[in-house]
Amino acid sequence: MNGTAVARTGMVAIVGRPNVGKSTLLNALVGAHVSITARKPQTTRTRVLGVLTQGTPPATTQFIFVDTPGLQTKARTLLARRMNESVRTALAGVDAVVLVIDARGWHPADDAVLALLPAQRGNVILALNKTDTLARYDDVLPVLADCARRYPFAALVPVSAEKRRQLDELLDEIAKLLPPGEPLFDADAVTDRSLRFLAAETIREKAFRLLGDELPYGIAVAIERWQETQQRVEIVAALIVERESHKPIVIGARGAKLREIGRLARADIETLIGKPVVLRTWVRVKRGWSEDAGTLRALGYE
Numbered sequence: 652m653n654g655t656a657v658a659r660t661g662m663v664a665i666v667g668r669p670n671v672g673k674s675t676l677l678n679a680l681v682g683a684h685v686s687i688t689a690r691k692p693q694t695t696r697t698r699v700l701g702v703l704t705q706g707t708p709p710a711t712t713q714f715i716f717v718d719t720p721g722l723q724t725k726a727r728t729l730l731a732r733r734m735n736e737s738v739r740t741a742l743a744g745v746d747a748v749v750l751v752i753d754a755r756g757w758h759p760a761d762d763a764v765l766a767l768l769p770a771q772r773g774n775v776i777l778a779l780n781k782t783d784t785l786a787r788y789d790d791v792l793p794v795l796a797d798c799a800r801r802y803p804f805a806a807l808v809p810v811s812a813e814k815r816r817q818l819d820e821l822l823d824e825i826a827k828l829l830p831p832g833e834p835l836f837d838a839d840a841v842t843d844r845s846l847r848f849l850a851a852e853t854i855r856e857k858a859f860r861l862l863g864d865e866l867p868y869g870i871a872v873a874i875e876r877w878q879e880t881q882q883r884v885e886i887v888a889a890l891i892v893e894r895e896s897h898k899p900i901v902i903g904a905r906g907a908k909l910r911e912i913g914r915l916a917r918a919d920i921e922t923l924i925g926k927p928v929v930l931r932t933w934v935r936v937k938r939g940w941s942e943d944a945g946t947l948r949a950l951g952y953e
């Protein structure tokens with residue numbers, strides 16, 4: 652046995668205000684689409700684990716990333732309060748924290764996230780994301796200087812989650828903070844979430860992306876039937892909306908919208924599961940679902 656080969660394993664929380672690219676970063680780091688993303692804020696609703704294992708035994712490094720909802724300053728519904736609670740829970744007991752901000756500069760809403768971080772713990776890394784949107788890469792330099800004054804970050808790493816830039820540098824910095832320990836997940840695992848949950852989230856992602864601006868926040872997806880045979884999986888999923896008046900919007904003219912959501916989701920779910928999928932979707936009205944603890948639990952939003 653090589654005495655210097657030590658396995659490292661650790662939990663890493665990814666936190667930040669809404670829409671800075673936390674889920675895109677998680678997916679890029681683990682190399683799989685485990686957490687849904689959209690141009691709109693408040694896409695992520697609950698804690699999602701993404702797992703990356705590097706190296707060969709016994710010298711493996713296992714990163715267990717926890718993607719969290721964007722911290723909301725105005726948490727009006729029970730769902731919103733649960734989302735903020737899941738950020739706080741994720742921060743407790745992790746080995747490292749990646750705070751994600753937009754590389755264009757510090758935003759007042761970043762202060763609220765910073766306030767949740769333990770002072771002087773030395774295990775918080777700042778990821779300045781979306782560097783691809785800067786006119787010149789050097790524009791990030793004054794932002795780095797400004798951020799370094801705000802908190803004693805263990806490292807500050809400019810990245811582009813979307814273009815997969817400087818992710819190895821970020822992983823190297825995180826790895827330094829992971830404690831010795833045997834891996835908790837199989838080397839090829841990418842998440843702890845069930846295929847059922849990932850399928851429901853995939854459908855919600857398509858609805859988020861295809862529907863107009865206000866409606867998506869009132870949508871949830873429930874898997875009502877999941878029947879798997881050797882050849883294929885049959886799934887029935889309900890898109891739950893808050894109001895009767897939302898139903899025709901989700902369905903679209905002659906069902907065109909719902910069909911498109913289903914078509915895009917089915918393709919992704921097939922990739923996820925690795926066999927043909929028959930997906931049937933329908934729309935159900937459930938008033939006040941985002942205030943109902945039982946419904947939130949049933950949907951997997953802890």
Ligand SMILES: Nc1nc2c(ncn2[C@@H]2O[C@H](COP(=O)(O)OP(=O)(O)OP(=O)(O)O)[C@@H](O)[C@H]2O)c(=O)[nH]1
Pocket residue numbers: 667668669670671672673674675676687688689690691692693694695696719720721722780781782783784810811812813814
């Ligand atoms: N140009 C650019 N866009 C990015 C990058 N990373 C993420 N985005 C985009 O930013 C938007 C938000 O990304 P998400 O990953 O859903 O952001 P989030 O922080 O998880 O958002 P919430 O879950 O709502 O808090 C999406 O449209 C992404 O495609 C990046 O590196 N560059």
Ligand SMILES: [Mg+2]
Pocket residue numbers: 673674675686687688694695719720721
């Ligand atoms: Mg997200």
